[in-house]
Amino acid sequence: MTDYQTHEHDVLIIGAGGAGLRAAIEASAAGVTVGVVCKSLLGKAHTVMAEGGVAAALANVDDRDGWKVHFADTMRGGQYLNNWVMAELHAKEAPERVRELEAWGALFDRTKDGRILQRNFGGHKYPRLAHVGDRTGLEMIRTLQDHGIHRGIEFYMEHTVTRLLLDGGRVIGAFGYDRERGRFRVFRAGAVVLATGGIGRAFKITSNSWEYTGDGHSLAYHAGAELMDMEFVQFHPTGMVWPPSVRGILVTEGVRGEGGRLVNNRGERFMFNDVPDLYKNQTAKDAEEGWRYVTGDKNANRPPELLTRDHVARCIVREIKAGRGSPHGGVFLDIAWIKEKIPNAPEHIRKKLPSMYHQFKELAGVDITAEPMEVGPTTHYVMGGVRVDGVTQMSTVPGLFAAGEVAAGLHGANRLGGNSLSDLLVFGKRAGEHAAAWAKQRPAPAPDEGQVRDAAAAALAPFDRASGENPYTIQHDLQDMMQDRVGIVRTEADMAAALDALAALGRRSRSARVEGNREYNPGWHTALDLENLLTVSEAVARSALDRRESRGAHFREDHPARSDEYAKHNTIVAKAPDGSMRLRREAIAPIRDDLKAVIAENNA
Template sequence: MDRYEKYEHDVLIIGTGGAGLRAAIEASAAGVSVGVVCRSLLGKAHTVMAEGGVAASLANVDERDGWKVHFTDTMRGGQYLNNWRMAELHARESPDRVRELEAWGALFDRTKDGRILQRNFGGHKYPRLAHVGDRTGLEMIRTLQDHGIHQGLSIYQECTITALIKNEDRVIGAFAYDREKGKFKVFQAKSVVLSTGGMGRIYKITSNSWDCTGSGISLAYHAGAELIDMEFVQFHPTGMVWPPSVRGLLITEGVRGEGGVLRNSENSRFMFNDIPDLYRNQTSDNEDEGWRYTQGDREAKRPPELLTRDHVARCIVREVKEGRGSPHGGVFLDIAWIKDKIPNAAAHIKRKLPSMYHQFKELANIDITREPMEVGPTTHYIMGGIRVDADTQMTSINGLFAAGECAAGLHGANRLGGNSLSDLLVFGKRAGEYAAGFARENEMVQVQEHQVEELAAEALAPFEKGPENPFQIQGDLQVMMQDLVGIIRSESGLSKALEGIGKLWERAKNAGSGGNRSYNPGWHTALELKHMLTVAEAIARAAKERQESRGGHYREDYTGKSEAFGQVNITVRKQENGTMNVEQIPIKPIRDDLMQTIQEMK
């Protein structure tokens, strides 16, 4: 076969978003050799698109907040399908991780007395999101990157992993290619951490960047790891809908957190028409008052625009379907109305939401300090992913760990805004810590030459194939997933999607790329189809299995919640014959003290 470059590290981190960088920092601090692989350039991770803030119960704005309240909010938001141990660890450890980030140089917005400022966000009982304007993810990446580069990390940029390499039941490395020249690389490692992010690019309308194809989830699946909760995809309520070139681009929930309201074409705040019974107590019809939690929230007045994301997204879809949408198929998000409430409102908006002001001014010629934005749901996040141990983040495969969006369990059926960034910090740290521990306790296992030859042949196969265009297959998949496995699903639609995915698998076998291995996006896309189709099939099969509506999963043929399905998670695993096995597994009973905490918070 062609020559390849070989690298050896105790711990290999795949992905350089918040979870990957935090894992790399922790593993390096443990004194082991760490290699970090990113398919783009360092600092370009999708984490920068997380704008609103990082959720942590610092209680700087409201002293009633605490880890127990955060834990309960997370469990309720996830419809109690969450891994409760992960939710506990996340709620307990998030404040320390945020203070740690601050100590490393993160420049958070401040209260008048100098503490980290926190804002309201959907599903959170109290103001809980520490933020840096609307650029929190960017500040997190900047801080972790600046801290991490001094830890002795070996970083491999513009490098894509195509497969994990195993020895019996243990991962021992990974096979990759250089995106610029197409040269092959083999990484040998004692342990591997996957932190590759999400899969939004399998849908037509998405807030995700080009590299969010679900590759890490697919890599783990094909290596034999178990996936969980794949049916739960979050459609963020507010993406741009105009102009078409930026359709789906994220509009941070921070706009609503700072007072933005949703209106339909009749100028009505339609969210007041659909407040779940859970929140109905003490609700006021006065738009200025908003609604209150039933848990006796004495002072905090909460607009219905800050209900959970799945609920808001479905309400927007309803308005559009019933003919009350905006001219371009969305609804209106208005932050300009606060000019009647706040002195110098325009300056306030620009200070609090600088990225949003710039984004709409430059891309849509709209001044959000003067006029409303047109918004609509966009594929944003997957709650499902690789099943991991709550404490260690190890997958069902020895030596393979996962953290961040590609891992699953914390969020259950629906993720609360802001929990993603604290998820990256809490479980990125844990993954790095335990991956380093595994590396210290186990010997290096050599990658065999025949393994490299097989993977190289598979990677080069598109140059021998044809005539299918990989870009066309990708486009057809995106349209089909948007139409049939999107916000609203049905038995017939999911069956049709699975049939279509099967046909796309056949077409992908003949997906070819011309030219050579240098600067060849057609080749890259042909290799990526395996990951995209794998994740798409897992989502569709899990969605078909769950015959109810819950969180981010809505079935128009099963509109209510099922008590039976409320007791199980759905797992997906690759069988020996290569087919996908879907199984329901019982949720472990929640620990008594945590159940008591939930009851107390109610």
């Protein structure tokens, strides 16, 4: 008999970042009981790290903006692999979701006439990102948290889910443990919403915290759901590179939005040398025009530093490989130069980018108002995830929903900056609404004891082994391998080698052994997270192997061009009956004519 406590809710939400909290608020507003499980304390999820802003076509700064332009920008950025149903809903609903935050107490920076201010960002045609300096994510998560705690939602802080519980193919709850004591918990729920974020910890250099081990991706996959677009992992072009201990920490795109320029060790502004055709007619011809754009000239085009993240990251890698990098293996990002243009530059920079100023000053000893930063790409976000219905956010497994980074579809092959925060709000709300409606009709039966027993045995296995490897070592080796082989530049041979290496790491992980007891034991938690990391890493490598072209965030050195053959399908992986990972290609549904026209009109 497994010892555990049972908690019952209509809707269980796994994850308490922006998507999870927004889903919880919506589900509770629909009159159902809601439980939220989160790996850390409330308010610490990765949303807190989001810096630049939330994209919504409010048209407060440039009245030419609107949902159609935002939709077209998102599709272009995603190289047309996006789920266009989601891209349309996202562009149409984001403004209302942002205004709603204001009604709940968020305080965005203001325009002169007192409305929400919007800033420029990569791939967005007009200034579109509502923001609070460079700490927009903190403002968002705190607003949702402070609103949510008064909504009768039950929060299970520092709890981790290790299995989804099924009943005849339908999800009816989850199994997990509490961090403090290591006690087992069974959550019984008519609907489960995954809002677990990303997979950044599968790589060595990442902006993600320890939590982002692909839990939701892996839980869904093992429960029978399909994962889509897993080859598309976003390497943010600007992470810190020095000192070594801070390598990977994010440097917001907002630095470039405020006029920051990327420079190589010859002092050359190299982004002007390579502008993709899709963006030629939207990009500044010279530095002067670029500066006019960032200072609000509506007739100017954006500087090439504000091209999409996939492209900027690759240009930086090329400079470094060609020996034109900075001393510590990055390139220079310079915002201090704007003192040539405006009188009170240091003050302006500290006001617009306070946490960047703080971060570089305290962690690297660099004053960004006086000297350039050193930056290089860092694993930031996964476009791929659980395949969901664009309207309801339900996965291919009944009763299982997903929203935010863990869900796939909105961003296609590459996400635009600022579109993740709006994604969280728009689809968090939708997932909460539809999960509540689903659960109201279908109360969950009592979970099967056999599944609970299996889950408990698997969770305790690392304690039972007499000898075995330290789980931290296995995790580090996996991160090194993924960084080397499945990173920004990929080849057929690398992907094949990565799959072999993952098989070997899988064997090692099954012999991982932990010391100590079940109480607040990070070694144990690391051992349990390994299975998730292995699952998502395999999904990324297999999908990347199958896409023999370069598109968006996925770059194949052996197939450097985009190929029409790959333009019309998404890559899907799912668990086969024999337990192996099966891949197939799913044709993208033909886009509605009116949306096609919107894209054509915005590409003109």
